[in-house]
Amino acid sequence: MTDKRMTAEQVVSELRSGMTIGIGGWGSRRKPMSLVRAILRSDLDDLTIVSYGGPDVGLLLAAGKVRRLVYGFVSLDSIPLEPHFRAARQAGAIEAVEYDEGMLYLGLYAAACRLPFLPTRVGLGSDVLRINPLLRTVRSPYDDEELVAVPALRLDAALVHLHRADVHGNALCLGPDPYFDDLYCAAADRAYVSCERIVPTEELAPAASVLIRRHQVRGVVPAAHGAHFTSCEPDYPRDEQFQREYAAAAATPERWVDFHRRYLDTDEAGYQRAVADRDQQLEVAR
Amino acid sequence: MTAPTRAEVCVVACAEAWRGDGEILASPIGLVPTVGARLARATFSPDLLLTDGEASLGVGTWPVGESPAQVEGVLPFRQIFELIWSGRRHVMMGPGQIDRYGNVNISAIGDFHRPKVALLGVRGAPGNTVSHPCSYWVPRHSRRIFVERVDLVCGIGYDRAAAAGPSASRYHQLRRVVSNLGVFDFPGPDHRMRLVSVHPGATVDQIREATGFDLQVGADVPQTRLPTPAELRLIRTVIDPAGHRDAEVPR
Numbered sequence: 001m002t003d004k005r006m007t008a009e010q011v012v013s014e015l016r017s018g019m020t021i022g023i024g025g026w027g028s029r030r031k032p033m034s035l036v037r038a039i040l041r042s043d044l045d046d047l048t049i050v051s052y053g054g055p056d057v058g059l060l061l062a063a064g065k066v067r068r069l070v071y072g073f074v075s076l077d078s079i080p081l082e083p084h085f086r087a088a089r090q091a092g093a094i095e096a097v098e099y100d101e102g103m104l105y106l107g108l109y110a111a112a113c114r115l116p117f118l119p120t121r122v123g124l125g126s127d128v129l130r131i132n133p134l135l136r137t138v139r140s141p142y143d144d145e146e147l148v149a150v151p152a153l154r155l156d157a158a159l160v161h162l163h164r165a166d167v168h169g170n171a172l173c174l175g176p177d178p179y180f181d182d183l184y185c186a187a188a189d190r191a192y193v194s195c196e197r198i199v200p201t202e203e204l205a206p207a208a209s210v211l212i213r214r215h216q217v218r219g220v221v222p223a224a225h226g227a228h229f230t231s232c233e234p235d236y237p238r239d240e241q242f243q244r245e246y247a248a249a250a251a252t253p254e255r256w257v258d259f260h261r262r263y264l265d266t267d268e269a270g271y272q273r274a275v276a277d278r279d280q281q282l283e284v285a286r
Numbered sequence: 287m288t289a290p291t292r293a294e295v296c297v298v299a300c301a302e303a304w305r306g307d308g309e310i311l312a313s314p315i316g317l318v319p320t321v322g323a324r325l326a327r328a329t330f331s332p333d334l335l336l337t338d339g340e341a342s343l344g345v346g347t348w349p350v351g352e353s354p355a356q357v358e359g360v361l362p363f364r365q366i367f368e369l370i371w372s373g374r375r376h377v378m379m380g381p382g383q384i385d386r387y388g389n390v391n392i393s394a395i396g397d398f399h400r401p402k403v404a405l406l407g408v409r410g411a412p413g414n415t416v417s418h419p420c421s422y423w424v425p426r427h428s429r430r431i432f433v434e435r436v437d438l439v440c441g442i443g444y445d446r447a448a449a450a451g452p453s454a455s456r457y458h459q460l461r462r463v464v465s466n467l468g469v470f471d472f473p474g475p476d477h478r479m480r481l482v483s484v485h486p487g488a489t490v491d492q493i494r495e496a497t498g499f500d501l502q503v504g505a506d507v508p509q510t511r512l513p514t515p516a517e518l519r520l521i522r523t524v525i526d527p528a529g530h531r532d533a534e535v536p537r
Contacts, residue, residue, distance in 0.1 A: 073407035089404035100412040122413035125442035125450035176341040177362040
């Protein structure tokens with residue numbers, strides 16, 4: 001069987017500007033942040049991002065990587081509004097495709113099933129149809145229902161972060177919620193799984209928690225603390241203090257430059273070192 | 287025991303939203319609705335399902351900010367959508383704007399494409415409102431929130447549901463709006479917002495003044511019911527002993 005291990009840089013080298021990229025997780029929970037940070041270091045731009053958005057979206061927006069954003073919300077959970085998202089929206093900087101959260105699910109599911117759309121009553125009567133003028137309704141052939149036809153959200157690539165994976169791409173979810181990570185992979189031409197730890201296949205237990213199977217996966221990236229600063233329960237909780245620092249830094253361009261210099265003008269190992277140094281300083285201060 | 291605070295009256299008014307709901311998922315958004323939903327289950331609506339705010343369904347009554355001691359299962363987001371579409375849920379959401387027919391905006395103030403203030407996004411409001419009962423909680427009743435017309439319809443009101451046809455209106459039901467001043471519903475054939483009751487200490491005139499459209503107001507508006515001693519004890523000693531509710535509705 002194929003050994004699909006890759007570095008984040010190799011993943012990024014397979015992506016192209018203008019692609020549609022789906023990012024797993026939910027809000028500020030179990031986001032493939034190390035892969036997002038690798039995109040920040042690249043010259044990729046003009047991306048369409050599909051996400052239940054959190055700081056993944058915020059960082060890509062701040063770096064000017066996004067042309068079009070397909071989302072139901074962008075939030076840091078414990079901080080309700082993503083500051084870079086707010087700034088980008090208020091500046092009119094991106095094309096915003098705002099869907100109900102459930103419509104996003106159906107769009108990914110349609111893509112995974114190779115269907116052009118899936119019907120739902122979600123969106124009827126709301127301005128989701130007005131702000132997305134390409135959305136169409138469809139009449140049920142069985143009764144009088146007129147329903148929204150959610151178009152398939154086919155992805156060029158999916159990025160997700162799981163707890164454990166084997167080198168072939170089978171990935172285990174140990175957390176409380178798989179979110180939609182398997183659907184992102186199924187809806188994508190190429191799916192890349194970063195994981196806290198690579199383990200032998202026989203250690204992927206319980207088998208029922210293997211969320212993603214290898215036939216859907218092109219690359220596996222070992223990335224300890226790869227979801228930082230979002231939560232990756234039960235391996236680690238959200239780094240709330242760091243998230244507050246991130247949100248505060250986003251408030252002014254000057255502070256963002258400082259934040260960027262301290263944490264992001266470096267590779268992933270440099271990022272993790274900077275975070276560890278900061279933790280140590282905080283420990284000393286205490 | 288000291289007299290009930292405004293926040294405690296609001297907690298009970300929110301709890302009342304779930305009275306008679308039976309075995310469905312109660313989804314409170316915001317602190318006061320969360321205390322209210324737990325109070326409802328601990329008293330008059332014992333069959334409700336409640337999540338811990340993450341993916342677990344909690345058993346018993348536990349304090350806000352903490353995790354339940356025991357769970358009865360998990361409810362990941364994907365299954366929440368399926369549950370929403372099956373209708374077996376009653377959510378209480380927090381509107382950024384709400385109009386007389388119950389249209390609600392939680393996404394963007396001003397023009398959608400370049401908002402004056404970007405909020406969260408439509409989240410689940412479009413799907414919730416066409417699928418199952420919805421209520422709303424407004425901690426600061428004002429003309430900025432109770433508006434003549436919302437800038438973006440996320441949760442749909444009665445006029446929009448009717449205009450969009452039977453697929454939109456079939457399961458559409460807005461139960462009540464609770465604010466820090468009173469309780470409201472949408473009765474009658476035209477479903478315009480009506481003042482149901484006034485919280486102790488608030489007045490009809492004050493509510494009219496803080497509302498950006500004409501409310502239906504009956505001749506004799508009753509006072510919102512007060513918490514019972516048993517309810518007060520549950521709120522103060524079990525569900526919110528740290529008094530977080532006072533931050534959402536100041537004394």
